[in-house]
Amino acid sequence: MFNLLKQIGRWFDVRLGISDTLMPMMRHPVPREIEGPLGWWYVFGSAAMTLFLIQILTGIGLALVYVPAADKAYESLLYLNYQQPLGWYLRALHYYAGSGMVVLLLVHMTQVFMHGAYKYPRELTWVLGVFLLICTMGMFFSGQILRWDPDAYWGLAVAGSMAGRVPVIGPRIVHLLLGGEIIGGDSLSRFFALHVFVIPGALIAFLAVHLWLVLKCGVSTPPVAGQVVDPNTYDATYHEELKRGVPFLGDAILKDVLFSSLAVIVVVAIAAIVGPKGPTAPPDPTLAGANPRPEWPFLWLFGLLSLSPPSVETFIMLVFPVIVIAILFLVPFISNRGERAPSRRPAAVLFVIVAYTALGALTYEGATAPWSPKMTAWSGDPVPENFVKERSPVELQGAVVFQYKNCRNCHALDGVGGRRGPDLSNVGTRMTANQLIDQVSNGTPGGGNMPAYGKQMSANEMTVLVDFLVSLRPEDQLPAGAAETPIVTAPGAHE
Amino acid sequence: MNYHSLNHICSFRFALRLSAVVGMILLNAGGCNLSGKPDQADLPVSPEQIANFDQLYTTNCAGCHGATGKLGPAPPLNDPLFVAIIPEDELHRVIGDGRAGTLMPAFATVNGGSLTDKQVKLLAEGVKSHWKSEAPLDHSPPAYAITNEPQTIPAVEEHTRRLAIYQRACAGCHGPDGSGSQGNRSGPGAINAPAFLALISNQALRRIIITGRPDLGMPTYAEKRGRTAEYEPISTAEIDDLVALLAQWRSVGSTAVAEQH
Incomplete structure (x- = not known):
C-alpha cells in the first residue's frame, strides 16, 4: 500500500518536478545564527502567515453560510451563532485569528525595523510587507462591515463621511464604496466582494512576491554592532556567510512550526473562551442605542480624531494616514545602509518607543472614549447614596433636577456617569452658588464644551440644582468662597 | 541535516506533543460548554x-x-x-x-x-x-389621593387649625415656620423654600406626609419618631390640611402667611 502511494507520488513528481523545485527552496541556506536562540527572532512572519491560512479556511466555511444581503446578513450570523454546529466557533476563530494576524504583523515589522533587516538588498521585501499590512487592515475593516449590526453600518457611515471629504472626487469615492449615496444592501455587497475576492486576492499576490523575495534575497543575519551594510560589498559578505549557513529545512523551519503552533493554540483557546464578536442589536437604523466604534486596530485613529480640534479634522482624516503610510513605505529609502544593530541606532529605537506609546495611549482613549456622553446615565446611574443622605428637601430636589436635565450624562458623581465634563463630587469646594448659576446658565464661554442651560430650566429648577451642587463637598470642607464672603444664595432661594 | 539538529528535532517533537496535549486539555476542559459559546439569551433585544x-x-x-x-x-x-x-x-x-x-x-x-x-x-x-409589604399593615392608612384641592386663602380659624396640626406633626423637625433646623448644614431642612414648593405637587406632598421618607429617617404620618410621646396619627382630613398649609406657603410664602393672620 505504502509502495503504491509512493509510486503514484513519484509519477506526479517526475511530471510536475515538485521536488526538483521545492526541495532546493526548502534546503536553501540560512545564516548559522538562526540555529541558535537568536533564530527565535525570525518566527513572527511565518506565524502571521499561518494565521492567514486559518483565515482562508474559516473564511470559506463562513462564506458557505453567510448571506451578503442587507435583510439576511444578520439572520445568517444568528444562524451561525446558534444553530449551525460549531458555527459560533468558526466565527470566533475567524475574528481572533484575524486579530492575531494584525498583532503578529506588527511584531514582525517591528522586529525587521529594529534589526535593520529592511536595508539593502531587502528594501522591496519591506515595501511588500507594508502592502500586506494595508491589505490586512483592509480585511479587518471590510470584515467588520459584514457583521451588519448597527455598530457596523454606523461605522461605515463614519468612514463614508470621511471619504466624502476628499476634494473633488470625494462623492465619487463614496459612491464607489457604498454602491450609492447612502448605506444600503449595495454597500454590503461591495464590502463582501472586497472582503472575499479583491483584498484577499491582492494579499495573496503580495504575499507570493514577499515570499519570493525572502527566498531570493535570503534571510538577514542577526545584527551585530559595528557590522555595517554597504550595498557595494554586502552581497559578497552575505554570500560568504551563507557558505557557513545551515539549511532552512531544519532548525529554522522547526522554530517556525513551533511558534506557529503556539500562535494557533493561543487563538484556538481565546476563540473557545471568549467566543464570537457580536452581532449586537438587529440592523434597525431607528434604534438610538447604537455605539459605533471601529475595530481595535483602528481605535487609535478614532481616539486621535476625537481628541483633535475640529480645525484639523480633515487633515487627520485625509492627509495624516497618507503621511503614515508614506513614512512606512519610505523607511528603507531613508536609509538602506549603515549600522543594523539597535544599540547603534538610537533614533530608530526612540521612534519605535514613541510610536507604540502613542498608539497605546490613543487606543486606550479610543476604547474608553471619555468624550462620549453616557446617554443613559440620567435615568440609569443612581445618585450615590451618600449624596442623598443628610440632604435637605431642596437639595434632594436639586439632585433630581441634576438627573432629569441629563447633567449626569456628561458629569460623573463619585466616578459614575459621563466623563465628558468634570466629576462634580466636590464642586461645592470649587465654585460658589453664583459661579454655578453663571456656568449652568451660560455654559462654557466662547462656545466651549458645556451648552448653556439658562433657557432649559426654570428659575426654581436652577435654584434647587445650585443648592445641591453647593452641598457637594466633603463634610469637613467649607464651600467655595466661604473665606472671603458670606455665601450668596441664588435669587429666590430659601433662607 | 546533522546530528545536532536531529537532536533538536526530538526536543521539538516533544514540545509539539506537549502543546497538542495542552490544546486537548483546553478544549476538553470546556467540553461542550465552552465558555465562548454564545447564549441566545444574551442576544441584545431592541x-x-x-x-x-x-x-x-x-x-x-x-x-x-x-x-x-x-x-x-x-x-x-x-x-x-x-x-x-x-x-x-x-x-x-x-x-x-x-x-x-x-x-x-x-x-x-x-x-x-x-x-x-x-x-x-x-x-x-x-x-x-x-415592594409590597410581607406582613399586613397594622393600621388602615389614609387615602392616597387628595380629597379636595385646598383653597389658597383660608379663613382665620381654618388657618389656625392647620398651623396646630403642623406644630403637632411637623414642627419638631422642620421648625415652627418650616424653615428647618437653622445653622445645620444638613438635616431635615427647610420645607418653606419657594423653589422646593414650586417643584412639588400637592399630591406628592400628601404622599410624603403619609409615607415619610423611611430611607432618610422622616417618619410616616403615624410614627412617634421625632414627635412628642402623646402624638396620635393624623387623619386623612388633617393631612389635607397640612397640604393646604404648604400650598399656601407656596403661593404667598410662610412669613407672609404668618403676617396675614
Missing part, C-alpha cells in the same frame, strides 16, 4: 422588546429613585406603605404621563418617552409586586 422589570427599572427609574428603589433623591418606591396605598392604575398613569407639578417625567412613547404602554404597565405591576 429596547421596546425588553419585558423584564429589573432591567426596565435599572435603566429608567434607578437614576432618581435609587438602585434598590430607595435612597435616591426622588421619593422611594421600595416602600411598603406607599405600595399599599397607591392604586396600580394611578402608578401606571404617573409612569406613563409623568406627574404634573413635579420633576417626574412622562415615560410613555405617546408622551415623548421611551417606554411602550406594555412596559409602563409592567413597571407599575412590578413596583406593586416587588
Whole structure:
C-alpha cells in the first residue's frame, strides 16, 4: 500500500518536478545564527502567515453560510451563532485569528525595523510587507462591515463621511464604496466582494512576491554592532556567510512550526473562551442605542480624531494616514545602509518607543472614549447614596433636577456617569452658588464644551440644582468662597 | 541535516506533543460548554422588546429613585406603605404621563418617552409586586389621593387649625415656620423654600406626609419618631390640611402667611 502511494507520488513528481523545485527552496541556506536562540527572532512572519491560512479556511466555511444581503446578513450570523454546529466557533476563530494576524504583523515589522533587516538588498521585501499590512487592515475593516449590526453600518457611515471629504472626487469615492449615496444592501455587497475576492486576492499576490523575495534575497543575519551594510560589498559578505549557513529545512523551519503552533493554540483557546464578536442589536437604523466604534486596530485613529480640534479634522482624516503610510513605505529609502544593530541606532529605537506609546495611549482613549456622553446615565446611574443622605428637601430636589436635565450624562458623581465634563463630587469646594448659576446658565464661554442651560430650566429648577451642587463637598470642607464672603444664595432661594 | 539538529528535532517533537496535549486539555476542559459559546439569551433585544422589570427599572427609574428603589433623591418606591396605598392604575398613569407639578417625567412613547404602554404597565405591576409589604399593615392608612384641592386663602380659624396640626406633626423637625433646623448644614431642612414648593405637587406632598421618607429617617404620618410621646396619627382630613398649609406657603410664602393672620 505504502509502495503504491509512493509510486503514484513519484509519477506526479517526475511530471510536475515538485521536488526538483521545492526541495532546493526548502534546503536553501540560512545564516548559522538562526540555529541558535537568536533564530527565535525570525518566527513572527511565518506565524502571521499561518494565521492567514486559518483565515482562508474559516473564511470559506463562513462564506458557505453567510448571506451578503442587507435583510439576511444578520439572520445568517444568528444562524451561525446558534444553530449551525460549531458555527459560533468558526466565527470566533475567524475574528481572533484575524486579530492575531494584525498583532503578529506588527511584531514582525517591528522586529525587521529594529534589526535593520529592511536595508539593502531587502528594501522591496519591506515595501511588500507594508502592502500586506494595508491589505490586512483592509480585511479587518471590510470584515467588520459584514457583521451588519448597527455598530457596523454606523461605522461605515463614519468612514463614508470621511471619504466624502476628499476634494473633488470625494462623492465619487463614496459612491464607489457604498454602491450609492447612502448605506444600503449595495454597500454590503461591495464590502463582501472586497472582503472575499479583491483584498484577499491582492494579499495573496503580495504575499507570493514577499515570499519570493525572502527566498531570493535570503534571510538577514542577526545584527551585530559595528557590522555595517554597504550595498557595494554586502552581497559578497552575505554570500560568504551563507557558505557557513545551515539549511532552512531544519532548525529554522522547526522554530517556525513551533511558534506557529503556539500562535494557533493561543487563538484556538481565546476563540473557545471568549467566543464570537457580536452581532449586537438587529440592523434597525431607528434604534438610538447604537455605539459605533471601529475595530481595535483602528481605535487609535478614532481616539486621535476625537481628541483633535475640529480645525484639523480633515487633515487627520485625509492627509495624516497618507503621511503614515508614506513614512512606512519610505523607511528603507531613508536609509538602506549603515549600522543594523539597535544599540547603534538610537533614533530608530526612540521612534519605535514613541510610536507604540502613542498608539497605546490613543487606543486606550479610543476604547474608553471619555468624550462620549453616557446617554443613559440620567435615568440609569443612581445618585450615590451618600449624596442623598443628610440632604435637605431642596437639595434632594436639586439632585433630581441634576438627573432629569441629563447633567449626569456628561458629569460623573463619585466616578459614575459621563466623563465628558468634570466629576462634580466636590464642586461645592470649587465654585460658589453664583459661579454655578453663571456656568449652568451660560455654559462654557466662547462656545466651549458645556451648552448653556439658562433657557432649559426654570428659575426654581436652577435654584434647587445650585443648592445641591453647593452641598457637594466633603463634610469637613467649607464651600467655595466661604473665606472671603458670606455665601450668596441664588435669587429666590430659601433662607 | 546533522546530528545536532536531529537532536533538536526530538526536543521539538516533544514540545509539539506537549502543546497538542495542552490544546486537548483546553478544549476538553470546556467540553461542550465552552465558555465562548454564545447564549441566545444574551442576544441584545431592541429596547421596546425588553419585558423584564429589573432591567426596565435599572435603566429608567434607578437614576432618581435609587438602585434598590430607595435612597435616591426622588421619593422611594421600595416602600411598603406607599405600595399599599397607591392604586396600580394611578402608578401606571404617573409612569406613563409623568406627574404634573413635579420633576417626574412622562415615560410613555405617546408622551415623548421611551417606554411602550406594555412596559409602563409592567413597571407599575412590578413596583406593586416587588415592594409590597410581607406582613399586613397594622393600621388602615389614609387615602392616597387628595380629597379636595385646598383653597389658597383660608379663613382665620381654618388657618389656625392647620398651623396646630403642623406644630403637632411637623414642627419638631422642620421648625415652627418650616424653615428647618437653622445653622445645620444638613438635616431635615427647610420645607418653606419657594423653589422646593414650586417643584412639588400637592399630591406628592400628601404622599410624603403619609409615607415619610423611611430611607432618610422622616417618619410616616403615624410614627412617634421625632414627635412628642402623646402624638396620635393624623387623619386623612388633617393631612389635607397640612397640604393646604404648604400650598399656601407656596403661593404667598410662610412669613407672609404668618403676617396675614
